[in-house]
Structures are given as structure tokens and as C-alpha cells.
Amino acid sequence: MVTPMRSMRVNQCGKIHEVKAKGELGRRIRDMGLVPGTDLVIVGRAPLYDPVAIRMRGYTLTLRNSEADLIQVEVD
Numbered sequence: 001m002v003t004p005m006r007s008m009r010v011n012q013c014g015k016i017h018e019v020k021a022k023g024e025l026g027r028r029i030r031d032m033g034l035v036p037g038t039d040l041v042i043v044g045r046a047p048l049y050d051p052v053a054i055r056m057r058g059y060t061l062t063l064r065n066s067e068a069d070l071i072q073v074e075v076d
Contacts, residue, residue, distance in 0.1 A: 001074070001075055002017050002018075002072050002073065002074050002075075003072070003073060003075055004068065004069050004070075004071065004072060004073070005042075005052065005054070005063070005068040005069075005071040005072075005073050006052065006065050006068040006069050008042045008052075008073060008075060009042065010042050010043070010044060010045060011041065011042065011043075012041070012042050012075060012076075013039070013040070013041045013075070013076045014039075014040060014041075014073035014074055014075040014076060015037060015038065015039050015040070015073065015074045015076075016034060016035065016036050016037065016038045016040065016071060016072070016073055016074075017036060017072045017073060017074045018036060018071075018072040019034060019035065019036065019070065019071055019072075020070045020071070020072065021067070021070040021071075025067070025070070026070075029067065029070070029071070032061060033056065033057050033061075034056075034061075034071060038056055038057065039056065040054045040055065040056040040073070041054065041055050041056075042054055043055045043060060049065070050064060050065045051063055051064050051065065051068075052065065052068050
């Protein structure tokens with residue numbers, strides 16, 4: 001099932017299916033290593049659910065929900 005990263009639960013695993021961001025934001029997201037085929041796990045959320053913390057490629061990264069909405073993930 002493919003879903004936006006924002007809707008994933010803590011400790012849920014998945015693989016990036018598509019990055020819908022275009023332009024400068026899309027380039028910045030891809031420069032951070034968020035490219036199709038990358039495995040990730042949601043490791044936490046702030047108290048108001050923004051931002052979301054993900055673990056991938058051996059490091060932890062946080063994204064705003066507006067950025068996470070642009071990343072489609074195939075969940076396990």
C-alpha cells in the first residue's frame with residue numbers, strides 16, 4: 001500500500017515509492033537522501049505531530065509535515 005509519509009505511525013517501516021516535490025524543494029529533499037527505493041522507519045513525532053523523525057541510511061532526519069506530504073511510501 002502506498003501512502004504519504006505523514007500518515008505513517010511511529011515504528012512503521014516502509015520504502016520510498018515517489019517524491020512528488022518539484023523544483024528547489026524537490027532537489028533539497030533528494031539531496032538529503034530521500035530517493036525512491038530507500039528504506040526508512042518512523043522513529044518519532046513532536047508533541048503536536050510536526051515534525052516527523054525518520055531513520056534511514058544510518059542517520060535520523062526530521063521533516064515538516066508539509067514536506068512529508070510530498071513523499072509517497074510503500075509501507076510494510
